[in-house]
Amino acid sequence: MTEISYRLPQQRVLQTELPGPRSQELAARRKAAVAAGVGSTAPVYAADADGGVIVDVDGNSLIDLAAGIAVTNVGASHPKVVAAIRDQAERFTHTCFMVTPYEGYVEVCERLAAVTPGDHEKRSVLFNSGAEAVENAIKVARLATGRPAVVAFDHAYHGRTNLTMALTAKAMPYKANFGPFAPEVYRMPMSYPFRDGDRDGAAAAREAISRIEKQIGATSVAAIIIEPIQGEGGFIVPAPGFLPALADWARSNGVVFIADEVQTGFARTGAWFACDHEGVVPDIVTMAKGIAGGMPLSAITGRADLMDAVHAGGLGGTYGGNPVACAAALAAIDAIDELDLNARARRIEELATARFRELAQRIPAIGDIRGRGAMLALEFVKPGTSEPDAALTSAVAARCLAQGVITLTCGTFGNVIRLLPPLVIGEDLLDEALTVLCTAIGDLAG
Known part of the structure; x- marks a missing residue:
């Protein structure tokens, strides 16, 4: 592997009790x-x-x-990220892509189409935070399908906005006393191998699918959203076969399969995205965190037919795809490749x-x-x-x-x-x- 040079000494030093x-x-x-x-x-x-x-x-x-x-x-x-931020900030820090667009936004979307799972035609939109990406992925799914219901899972974490709190499973500290929450969100059992006994991934998927069909009805479901490895819920890795079975069911029933890769993306799990480990190709991927070396940036990348179904002006935001953050993202993606x-x-x-x-x-x-x-x-x-x-x-x-x-x-x-x-x-x-x-x-x- 490529050697890395560091600016600071890579050592643990305690000069005071903590906190100092x-x-x-x-x-x-x-x-x-x-x-x-x-x-x-x-x-x-x-x-x-x-x-x-x-x-x-x-x-x-x-x-x-x-x-x-x-x-x-x-x-x-990272020196390349720092240099990219400095260079872009010296030219302009903001114009708003919805007012005066710029190349960096387009180039980030091109790079996301290349690294996200699947070789189908894709489109992307850039935002600021993981929660914002999740909200917009749900918007796209509901508009494209004309259906209201969204399926999330036990132990899930998707954010702290109103809709993403509804998707999130854990009450304290994320949801307690902040309701009422967005409607038409349904929670299903997650594959949790440590606590599932002998239930394998296929059996766990059958249980979740059975509940979806009985409690909601497939024709009412716009999207299934799931973290391929759950984050705040406990780094739960579902049993093999669970994710592919859900994705196959979604595809067969016209349901948008959304992989929330906000925490798992950009080489964190040893692949570009955690879905890659089982060859799962989502309809939409939500991303943030590791995308831009610490700058605030998030994205959704999805099937072109889904993403292009949204009317002009239906997606966006004043700061979404900020030019400095886009420059950082391009440098970070390069660094992931080079190193x-x-x-x-x-x-x-x-x-x-x-x-x-x-x-x-x-x-x-x-x-x-x-x-x-x-x-x-x-x-x-x-x-x-x-x-x-x-x-x-x-x-x-x-x-x-x-x-x-x-x-x-x-x-x-x-x-x-x-x-x-x-x-x-x-x-x-x-x-x-x-x-x-x-x-x-x-x-x-x-």
Whole structure:
């Protein structure tokens, strides 16, 4: 694989306890200025970031196993992305594509047609956030089919706007007291191998399809939307065959199959998109996060007949496809190709899962090890049961942070540690982070 040079030293350095005095000062300022509803995983404030490290305002260098929630796949300051942003910003930062269009928007759409699953004719639209992409994918599906109903799944996460909250499964903190939500959204059972017993992917799909047909009726369904690997729900990888069976049923019944690849896209799972692992070709793909090296950009790419069914002016937004974000996206896509980040994601999976499997042999609290590429998870349970252990999960994450390693938790039951390192993280640094994590698990659950 191509060697990567870094601007910052790739090392873990703790000069203060966390949070340090400067971070504490900023936390006090934040309390007086920022709404309490905005949460943060770590109490440290970033000053710089590169490769696999984040340096805080007190000079501590922390190992990053979060990548801004799967955003900085190419790193938080990749030189080609930085150069592209600088060059575009020096020319113009905004005209609005709906007023005075520009080449960068068109070129991003061309690149998305090339890298998304399938060789059919495609069209794309650019937006700002993952939730905005999901909302517009549903709009396209409803208009193109003339049908109202949308099917989502248990443990799903699709965003925090009104419609995407309706699609999202987890109440707290995402939905509690924010209703009423958008209508005509129906939730079906997800394939969850760790908790499904002997039920395989085909059986799980049959159950979901049977419920759709009985409770909604195929002719009323505009779209099925699903994360090929669920994110906030717990990094749940459905059993083989589940996704293809749903996609086949959708195709046979005129239902738009939407793959929400907001978190899984752009080499995160060791392929350009998670659907690629089973050869599933969605009708529409929603994207964001890793698309633009940290700049706000999202997209939907879909079958040309679906996308072109929408009347002029029915899709868009003032900032959608901002020229600076488009320049960053083109540079990030180039970097994924040049550095073969799909291979790097697969290598991260190889290194991490080997450590986790060894650890699980002596730590019965590790109920499941799952994920693909650099999207990996450990599910914690009370030993000898499948009862979730959210307290242990939180304690492990806190211990890692105190030792200078940033991790994230997730899962419907709050009992999953998820790993989302930048794909450009060095192997030595990754190994050090895994040692900290495994030691924390051993100390707290051994």
